[in-house]
Structure formats: C-alpha cells, structure tokens
Amino acid sequence: MKEETTMNNWKNFTKGFIKENPVLVMLLGCCPTLGTTTSAINGLSMGLATTFVLVCSNIVISLIKNLIPDKVRIPSYIVVIASFVTVIDLLMQAYLPGIYETLGLFIPLIVVNCIVLGRAEAFASKNGVWASCVDGLGMGLGYALALMILGAVREVLGSLSIFGWQFIQADGILVFVLAPGAFFGLAYFIAVVRRFNK
Amino acid sequence: MAKKQSSLINMVLTLFVITTVAAVALGFVYYFTQEPISQVKEKRLKEALTKVLPEFDHQEAEEIDGTPVYKAFDANNQLVGTAIEAVTDKGFGGDVKVLAGFDTEGKIFGYSVLEHKETAGLGSKMGEWFQEGGKGNVIGKDLSTEAKVRKDGGDVDAITAATISSRAFCDVLNRAYATYTASGNTCAQQTEAEPQEEVKEEVAEKVEPTNEGGNDNE
Numbered sequence: 001m002k003e004e005t006t007m008n009n010w011k012n013f014t015k016g017f018i019k020e021n022p023v024l025v026m027l028l029g030c031c032p033t034l035g036t037t038t039s040a041i042n043g044l045s046m047g048l049a050t051t052f053v054l055v056c057s058n059i060v061i062s063l064i065k066n067l068i069p070d071k072v073r074i075p076s077y078i079v080v081i082a083s084f085v086t087v088i089d090l091l092m093q094a095y096l097p098g099i100y101e102t103l104g105l106f107i108p109l110i111v112v113n114c115i116v117l118g119r120a121e122a123f124a125s126k127n128g129v130w131a132s133c134v135d136g137l138g139m140g141l142g143y144a145l146a147l148m149i150l151g152a153v154r155e156v157l158g159s160l161s162i163f164g165w166q167f168i169q170a171d172g173i174l175v176f177v178l179a180p181g182a183f184f185g186l187a188y189f190i191a192v193v194r195r196f197n198k
Numbered sequence: 199m200a201k202k203q204s205s206l207i208n209m210v211l212t213l214f215v216i217t218t219v220a221a222v223a224l225g226f227v228y229y230f231t232q233e234p235i236s237q238v239k240e241k242r243l244k245e246a247l248t249k250v251l252p253e254f255d256h257q258e259a260e261e262i263d264g265t266p267v268y269k270a271f272d273a274n275n276q277l278v279g280t281a282i283e284a285v286t287d288k289g290f291g292g293d294v295k296v297l298a299g300f301d302t303e304g305k306i307f308g309y310s311v312l313e314h315k316e317t318a319g320l321g322s323k324m325g326e327w328f329q330e331g332g333k334g335n336v337i338g339k340d341l342s343t344e345a346k347v348r349k350d351g352g353d354v355d356a357i358t359a360a361t362i363s364s365r366a367f368c369d370v371l372n373r374a375y376a377t378y379t380a381s382g383n384t385c386a387q388q389t390e391a392e393p394q395e396e397v398k399e400e401v402a403e404k405v406e407p408t409n410e411g412g413n414d415n416e
Contacts, residue, residue, distance in 0.1 A: 038318040068212055071204040076216050083220040087227050094234035105315065174359065177318050
C-alpha cells in the first residue's frame with residue numbers, strides 16, 4: 001500500500017508534463033498561454049505564478065472539501081482561488097516589480113484560468129492534501145514548461161533573442177511576437193507533442 | 199467524512215465563512231505589502247527622474263490640473279529642469295504614461311516610458327526608439343512646434359509598423375509640453391511662452407517668436 005502511494009504521487013507529479021499537460025493535451029488555460037508568451041521569461045513567470053496559485057488552492061480545497069456543500073462548491077473554490085491570485089498579485093507588485101510590469105494585466109486573469117478551477121474540481125475535491133499538492137505542483141510546472149518553451153520559440157523567431165539576450169542585431173519575424181504567432185506556435189507545438197504522445 | 203448537506207443554512211454559512219476568511223487574509227497581505235509597493239513606486243520615480251533630467255540636487259513635486267510636475271533644482275536652488283508625468287489615451291493598447299523631462303529652455307532633455315500596453319515588439323519599442331541614438335530621436339527637440347510623426351506632416355520618425363503608438367507618443371509629449379508651459383517655468387527670456395494648453399489650430403502662428411514672451415501663462 002505504501003509503495004503504491006509513492007508510485008501514485010510520482011505519477012500525479014509527472015502526468016502534468018507530457019501525458020496530461022494542461023496546455024498541450026487538455027487545451028486549458030489558452031488565454032494566458034497566447035497572451036503572455038511573447039518571450040521565454042514572460043512565459044516562465046506566468047507559469048510559475050499559476051503554479052503558486054494552483055498548489056495553494058489545491059491544498060486549501062482538499063482540506064476544506066468536506067466542509068463545503070456540493071451546491072456551493074464552485075463559488076467557494078473561486079473565492080479561494082481569487083484570494084490566492086490577489087495575494088500573488090500584491091506580492092509581485094511589491095517584490096518583482098519588473099516582471100509585474102509585463103505580466104500585470106494577466107495576473108488577475110489567473111482566477112479564470114480553467115486549469116486552476118479544473119484541478120480543484122477534478123482532483124483536489126476528491127483527493128487528500130498531499131496528493132493534491134503534488135498534483136498542483138506537477139500540473140503547474142508542466143504548464144510553466146509549456147509556456148516557457150512556447151515563449152522561447154516566439155522570442156527566438158520574433159525578436160532574435162532568448163531570455164532577453166539578443167544574439168543577432170536585427171528585426172525578427174514580427175508576426176511571431178504578435179497574436180497570430182502565438183496561434184502558429186501553439187498549433188505546431190501541440191501537433192508535435194501529439195505525435196510523440198501516441 | 200460525510201459531506202455537508204446542501205441545505206440553505208449550510209450553504210449560506212459556508213459561503214459566509216469562506217468569504218470572511220478570504221477577506222481577512224487579503225487584508226493582512228495588503229497591509230504588509232503596502233509599504234514595499236509604495237517604496238518600489240517611489241524608487242522607480244526617482245530613477246526615472248534622474249534619467250530624464252539634468253543632474254539635480256533636490257526636486258519639488260506639484261500638480262497642475264491633475265498632472266504631476268517635478269521641478270528639479272541644483273545645489274544653489276537654480277531650476278535645472280522640469281519633468282512632467284503625462285498620460286494619453288491614444289495608445290494602441292490603452293493609456294501611455296511618459297515622464298518627459300525639459301531643460302530650462304523648454305527642449306526635451308530626456309523621457310522615460312512609465313506605463314504602456316502597446317504591442318510587444320512593435321509599439322513597446324518606444325522606450326528606446328525616441329531616445330538619443332534611436333531611430334526616431336526626439337531628444338533636444340523644441341516642442342513649441344507640435345511633435346508629429348512624418349505621416350502627419352511632422353518630423354518625428356515613427357516606429358516601423360507602429361504608427362499609432364508613435365502618434366500616441368507624440369501626443370503625450372505635446373501634452374507634457376502644454377503642462378510644462380502652464381507650469382510657468384521661471385527661466386530665461388528665450389523661452390517661448392505658449393499661451394494655452396490647446397495648441398490645435400494656430401500652431402503655425404505661434405511658432406514665430408513674435409509674441410515677446412509677454413503672454414500670461416495660465
């Protein structure tokens with residue numbers, strides 16, 4: 001029984017990366033994915049902010065799941081999620097002003113990110129604290145990874161730089177920095193992952 | 199392990215407790231982050247001021263029609279420049295807020311984009327594009343002739359593929375200049391006084407320095 005739990009935990013953790021990757025397989029949370037991945041660092045910070053919210057909300061929701069009547073569970077979850085989003089919003093403003101400036105608009109939108117509510121509903125409301133924490137961490141990091149890679153691709157093609165380091169002094173393919181480039185990049189990314197996920 | 203029943207009283211109570219706890223928790227976080235947040239803002243402003251103004255010793259802040267104006271003085275209490283925090287809503291993605299610094303002759307000494315929501319990779323270049331050495335350099339420009347992009351008959355080189363953002367930038371500079379003149383900068387006679395904030399129509403006339411600086415700036 002003990003071994004099984006460790007196995008399960010490991011599975012819960014890793015499934016978020018490829019097998020059930022929120023963006024690439026489940027296609028959840030596409031709005032911030034398309035909006036924030038103009039550069040690798042933006043994608044990564046957005047992913048990590050979401051991870052923080054995801055882990056915290058998963059933990060709290062798995063703790064209080066039995067205290068919440070079924071009919072009001074969604075509003076309750078949203079309140080919990082929204083509180084954590086506001087917390088990270090304030091913390092980023094105070095301690096990471098540079099990143100906050102680029103992501104500011106999208107941070108409040110984490111509230112409506114389907115991944116967070118989706119995991120609360122699909123996992124945290126049915127599993128224990130530890131499993132939910134692991135699930136949130138795995139899903140969040142998988143999300144962050146996908147966003148970072150997509151951001152890196154767009155940054156390389158669009159502005160010929162990576163993590164802010166310009167390797168060729170010229171203008172890139174502009175469309176990749178703009179909204180259409182996000183769709184192109186995401187589409188190819190999903191296609192590739194699906195090919196190998198079979 | 200039994201789940202709570204979805205009775206009315208249970209639901210109301212649960213939501214009440216959850217929202218109360220959330221509100222209290224947020225109040226705490228807000229309380230503890232308030233100070234660092236205002237410090238960050240202050241620090242940014244200071245950095246921006248040193249960037250857009252000649253070296254100064256101390257500064258005075260005031261407000262003209264809701265627009266913050268920072269006057270910088272050297273150690274001998276001589277005015278060395280004025281910085282104006284101007285906002286326009288004509289940006290491509292929303293408001294553009296720029297801190298524009300003017301020297302005592304009314305020429306642009308420097309600028310710093312404080313806030314914008316322009317497209318990344320296009321309009322977002324305005325932070326560098328109009329600086330000295332940038333392609334659309336506006337530093338040293340005298341704004342008694344309205345700043346305009348070339349497309350509109352002006353002499354400011356717009357950012358490639360971001361004319362609207364560039365227009366917004368020009369607009370914000372013009373607004374800053376209007377406030378600058380309204381701030382009644384006390385220096386030197388060579389300053390051409392712009393009589394009013396509205397400088398839409400008679401630009402061509404005002405360019406001529408015929409009005410001996412005798413206009414009352416209000």
